[in-house]
Amino acid sequence: MTTTTTTTNGVSPSEDDLKDALKTLRSEHPTLGISKIHAALLADHPEWTVSEKRTRKILQSEGLVISSGTGPTSASGKNGFKYPSSKLMEGLDLGQWTKKVEVKFFDKKKGKGLVAKERISEGETIWKEDPFILAPEWDIYDLQIKSGSCMHCSTSLAGSSLVKRCADSLSSGSTLCPAHFCNHLCRERSNKTHPLLCPSQNPASTPLLSFAQQKEWMALHALAQCTARVLLAAQGDGKDFAKDWEVVKSLAQLGMEERHAQVSAAEPDRATWKKAFQLYEQAFREPTQASEKKKLARLLRKPIPQEVVDELFNYDAFLRNLGRMSLNLEAHGGLYVLHSHINHACSPNTSIRHFDTRTALSRITVVAKKDIEVNEELVITYVNPDPRRMDRQRQLDEWGFGQCRCARCEQEKKDEAKLLTNGERHTSAVAAAEPVGDDLEKELKASFGVF
Numbered sequence: 001m002t003t004t005t006t007t008t009n010g011v012s013p014s015e016d017d018l019k020d021a022l023k024t025l026r027s028e029h030p031t032l033g034i035s036k037i038h039a040a041l042l043a044d045h046p047e048w049t050v051s052e053k054r055t056r057k058i059l060q061s062e063g064l065v066i067s068s069g070t071g072p073t074s075a076s077g078k079n080g081f082k083y084p085s086s087k088l089m090e091g092l093d094l095g096q097w098t099k100k101v102e103v104k105f106f107d108k109k110k111g112k113g114l115v116a117k118e119r120i121s122e123g124e125t126i127w128k129e130d131p132f133i134l135a136p137e138w139d140i141y142d143l144q145i146k147s148g149s150c151m152h153c154s155t156s157l158a159g160s161s162l163v164k165r166c167a168d169s170l171s172s173g174s175t176l177c178p179a180h181f182c183n184h185l186c187r188e189r190s191n192k193t194h195p196l197l198c199p200s201q202n203p204a205s206t207p208l209l210s211f212a213q214q215k216e217w218m219a220l221h222a223l224a225q226c227t228a229r230v231l232l233a234a235q236g237d238g239k240d241f242a243k244d245w246e247v248v249k250s251l252a253q254l255g256m257e258e259r260h261a262q263v264s265a266a267e268p269d270r271a272t273w274k275k276a277f278q279l280y281e282q283a284f285r286e287p288t289q290a291s292e293k294k295k296l297a298r299l300l301r302k303p304i305p306q307e308v309v310d311e312l313f314n315y316d317a318f319l320r321n322l323g324r325m326s327l328n329l330e331a332h333g334g335l336y337v338l339h340s341h342i343n344h345a346c347s348p349n350t351s352i353r354h355f356d357t358r359t360a361l362s363r364i365t366v367v368a369k370k371d372i373e374v375n376e377e378l379v380i381t382y383v384n385p386d387p388r389r390m391d392r393q394r395q396l397d398e399w400g401f402g403q404c405r406c407a408r409c410e411q412e413k414k415d416e417a418k419l420l421t422n423g424e425r426h427t428s429a430v431a432a433a434e435p436v437g438d439d440l441e442k443e444l445k446a447s448f449g450v451f
């Protein structure tokens with residue numbers, strides 16, 4: 001500690017000591033704000049004299065800040081690739097789902113992830129989770145709007161005797177709403193989103209939803225669901241709003257413009273984005289007809305918080321938010337708060353299942369595919385893991401992800417380099433890149449909805 005300076009009040013730690021201490025604190029308290037981290041630092045090191053300003057500066061320079069604003073959209077990597085940036089969710093209570101994992105902040109480039117807090121055995125259920133919002137696959141959405149499956153949880157309603165209709169479609173003089181629900185509970189829970197997406201309560205939302213359906217644009221549908229949830233939460237007492245808003249703001253993001261630069265054919269074109277934004281504003285902000293305006297005003301009596309207006313109803317923010325949806329949606333179209341923290345790797349140790357098909361189709365079960373040791377990161381695969389590295393990377397590119405740096409890819413990259421320097425070993429290296437694991441194909445089919 002040669003660089004420390006003694007002051008009259010205590011010791012001013014060196015930059016490196018302070019950085020180390022703050023990194024440790026951040027990994028122990030991934031969701032604390034700057035002032036609380038600062039307080040924890042002083043509690044851990046009572047002999048130190050450090051100003052909050054200095055703590056803030058280091059947290060910022062080390063990428064350890066939980067941002068509550070817009071922040072940079074992504075961090076640039078090598079070769080001009082952009083990596084999704086993610087923020088820690090302040091005050092996230094993992095205990096509601098599981099005690100087996102915790103959130104860890106790795107570094108600026110990698111962002112956050114989940115690690116095991118205790119040893120988890122192969123086949124074990126790690127947690128079950130219901131979606132924050134659901135924008136289901138289009139064949140299921142078709143069923144929903146034909147009253148064949150629950151508008152809230154998407155479970156089939158065939159043969160159920162407890163089915164409830166949208167309460168508003170019973171009032172006279174309104175457009176008939178097709179929404180049906182498993183039971184009164186699903187109907188009640190749908191109040192967090194449905195009123196703003198209901199053709200009877202907010203007819204201005206219909207063109208937006210139809211457009212998303214016609215384009216089979218899941219991210220747009222998901223953004224409509226998220227927007228409905230945030231705007232309705234802002235009508236309440238503030239507590240639900242703060243929580244919901246934190247979830248949306250903390251989702252990993254990559255702007256649509258950046259995605260567009262990387263992703264050639266996977267996204268609709270710019271004119272389509274503009275049209276989508278226009279319908280989005282009409283649905284939630286400025287309906288074109290007076291009668292629709294009146295209905296929307298009945299649902300949104302309190303003014304929308306300025307922060308929300310800035311983050312949702314601005315074209316750039318809209319594109320960024322679409323990117324957030326694409327990055328964080330589960331394969332079936334649900335956005336799950338804890339699940340959205342799991343990073344990708346080409347040799348996953350965790351898989352996502354939809355086991356509760358008869359009771360809650362949208363509920364996911366996170367299952368260990370392998371034994372997972374304490375502090376080991378939980379990873380899932382976003383792509384078909386069977387083909388060789390270049391093909392996996394191509395799939396990842398289509399999702400807008402950067403270069404995969406998982407252990408398997410790193411190993412295969414080394415093997416490929418060897419192959420280049422030693423031509424005759426070609427055959428053995430190709431063999432090493434052959435499919436791994438017999439259940440992976442099944443796994444993938446399940447995760448993409450081919451049951």
Ligand SMILES: [Zn+2]
Pocket residue numbers: 150151152153154155181182183186
């Ligand atoms: Zn239901």
Ligand SMILES: [Zn+2]
Pocket residue numbers: 166167168169177178179194198199200201
């Ligand atoms: Zn309705």
Ligand SMILES: [Zn+2]
Pocket residue numbers: 345346347404405406407408409410
């Ligand atoms: Zn990989």
